[in-house]
Amino acid sequence: MLPIELPTKLRGQNRENVAHRQMRDKFGIDPETVDLRPFFGTKGSEEWSRVLVTDKALISVWRDAIDEDALAILPDYLTLPTAPDVWTVAANAQGVSVRLGPDDGFGAHADLGAILLNDALEACDRRPKALLRIGEPIPAIDAIASEHGIGVETDAGSVGAKALSHGEVACDLRRDPQLARARMTARILPWRWPMAFGLVAAIVWAAAEWIVTDRIAKETQAIRAQTMAIVQDHFVDGAPVVDVRVQVGRVLASAQAQAHSEGDRPNPLSLFGQTAIVLNAASARAETASFDTAEGFRVVAILDNFAAVEDLVADLEQAGISVDLQDTRANDAGVQATLALSTSNGATEGDNQ
Incomplete structure (x- = not known):
């Protein structure tokens, strides 16, 4: 057993190769006739610093001299x-x-x-x-x-x-550590080309997926830009677009209210249609809707919170609908709001619907 100085960062086969080269240069050891193997010690450390040096001819003699079931040489x-x-x-x-x-x-x-x-x-x-x-x-x-x-x-x-x-x-x-390593190499080498082709295929697939994903993202951005341009040109007169669904819903409800206000007599069904557009844009759930000549048109709706009720009243009024908030109360479903609605130019008349 001989001590040897090796860099601590060297590991595995590289460490063994450097050890063999040092022993050959220092002692003139011929690796063809002398067996060199690392001595890992009791801890099995990869930072071994001793080598066992043995004549290969003696090892061959010892192998032949002992029984196959012997514990070790x-x-x-x-x-x-x-x-x-x-x-x-x-x-x-x-x-x-x-x-x-x-x-x-x-x-x-x-x-x-x-x-x-x-x-x-x-x-x-x-x-x-x-x-x-x-x-x-x-x-x-x-x-x-x-x-x-x-x-x-x-x-x-x-x-x-x-x-x-x-x-x-x-x-x-x-x-024989060299023989064991050679056998392992012989087992691995036949798989090197399938593994290489598999790696290339994985890289090609990943690149194709990235290209498709990038194309979809660009198409989505283009559609979004076209939608924003149409909304700004035809619905908000160039104002900033914050929520396409809400802003377009308000404009359509206002246009319908204006069209009906120009007629001779408002229609409760038209008023309900205008209200439904605003309710849908505000994500409100209508529980009941009723109309009679005494109380007019009433809607009971469920919203997420009281702030949503205030926003709904503002959206209805902006759409040309007069709102009288008669009652609000919290329940398990959210906030229930009772609203009396009419067109801005007067109360709606007609039979019970």
């Missing part, structure tokens, strides 16, 4: 029990394996291992609370622990150290 130091703040040393025929907590370690000859362990203790910001020794004692390493004031333990349970409980199996050297 790991560096010897990653199989040692450990815990946070506990370092582990194990002697073997080739030298020593040293575990520097869950996220670091190394293997070396005994003499070199003692030197590397001392360097690690000198460089670390937080020294371990205990040094767990497995196997035969190594005087040089025990002496180093004593110099740094670190107790040597031989029982893993007493310091809470456990083996293969810190995500070590994820570092299985049997797994």
Whole structure:
């Protein structure tokens, strides 16, 4: 396991590519013969800063030598029990394996291992609370622990150290990360053209929808402009148009009232027709309409509020209809208004309708 310095913002394949290039330039490692893979540690961080370096020929030999149901192929130091703040040393025929907590370690000859362990203790910001020794004692390493004031333990349970409980199996050297990535690429590549065509089709459809929507909006604006021009020319004499329906309704009601006032005798049905136009323009709901010679023409209407009643009276009078507001009261439907109506030139006469 070797440390390596990488920019913190690099992620994924780009981080691996930079790591491979640095190891090749720094140590002259040939990627064709040496396997390099990131060591994510116990947290699985994407900001890894160590790499596992292994001879590909050795990996091939190890794969052939173990059973298929074996748990994993790991560096010897990653199989040692450990815990946070506990370092582990194990002697073997080739030298020593040293575990520097869950996220670091190394293997070396005994003499070199003692030197590397001392360097690690000198460089670390937080020294371990205990040094767990497995196997035969190594005087040089025990002496180093004593110099740094670190107790040597031989029982893993007493310091809470456990083996293969810190995500070590994820570092299985049997797994070929490059092969897995190549297989994933082979699965994705056949779909690249359908996905590209689908994306182009989606863009074309969105553009067509935008064009249609824009054309409809422009046509609507043109119709609105034509309507405003007609209303200003023929109904309001160039005055500003605030509400087309109300203003046109008032003009039509006034024209009808003027036409009937020029006749010999007003007609209650004509008066009701004029009133209905104004009521409709004001969104009023007529409950009853009646006429008799004693009380004249009366309308009971429902409006939203008292302000709407006042606006209705003003609209009727502007249309040439005399209004006597006889009663207003609020109910569940809104405001009920009772109005006595007549033409401006006198009371309407006739039989009961």
